[in-house]
Each structure stands twice: as C-alpha cells, then as structure tokens.
Amino acid sequence: MSATTVKKDTNFNMRMNKQKKASLEKLYEGLGMTLAEAVNIFFEKSLIEGGIPFDVRMPNYNRETIEAFKEAKEIMSGKVKTKSYGSAKELFDELDSE
Structure with a gap:
C-alpha cells in the first residue's frame, strides 16, 4: 500500500x-x-x-563573525552611533577622499 x-x-x-x-x-x-x-x-x-531530514545544529561562527554580529546588534539598538549615507555613491566618494 x-x-x-x-x-x-x-x-x-x-x-x-x-x-x-x-x-x-x-x-x-x-x-x-x-x-x-x-x-x-x-x-x-x-x-x-530515521530522524529530522536535515542538519540541526548550532552554527559554528568564528570569532570575527561573532564580533560582527555583536557590533551589528549594538548599531541597531542605537548603542553605537554610525554615519549614514543617502546612496552608495556618497559612501564611496567619502572613502575615496580619505
């Protein structure tokens, strides 16, 4: 059947x-x-x-990635002040001027 x-x-x-x-x-x-x-x-x-048909495990991030996640959370929560740009061009123009 x-x-x-x-x-x-x-x-x-x-x-x-x-x-x-x-x-x-x-x-x-x-x-x-x-x-x-x-x-x-x-x-x-x-x-x-014979079990869950895909891997279920904790991600194995390296130290640099974990620090980047922490920094992103701090930026998103407003704990860290960052400069924003109106466009990618503005950002690259500033980077090129340094």
Whole structure:
C-alpha cells in the first residue's frame, strides 16, 4: 500500500504565529500543495531518514563573525552611533577622499 492510499485516521494539531502560517501557506501553494501536505511530506521523509531530514545544529561562527554580529546588534539598538549615507555613491566618494 503506498503512502497516498494509507487511511488517515488521526489528527495532529500545532500552534504557530498567524503571519508565519499565512506565509507558509502561500509558499506551499506556489509548490502546488497545502500546508498539511507539506507537513506530511516532512513526516514521511523523517521516517525514511530515521530522524529530522536535515542538519540541526548550532552554527559554528568564528570569532570575527561573532564580533560582527555583536557590533551589528549594538548599531541597531542605537548603542553605537554610525554615519549614514543617502546612496552608495556618497559612501564611496567619502572613502575615496580619505
């Protein structure tokens, strides 16, 4: 019996953010399937693979990248003042003048 002919006789419910659900529905609609069909594909692939069908691990960033993330957060929070430019040309003109 193939997966498409197996009787579905139970429900699986989960909660998520409305906006995320709408985005996922739009994504999978573009692929010609419903969100429920996409979740079922994930579960089937999990059974075939014997686990989550993709790597799940902490990113292994180097020290320089971690420092760049910290700096970006500080800039975004306003802790570090930066100069902004109206265009890339303005930025490059200033860099060329140094």
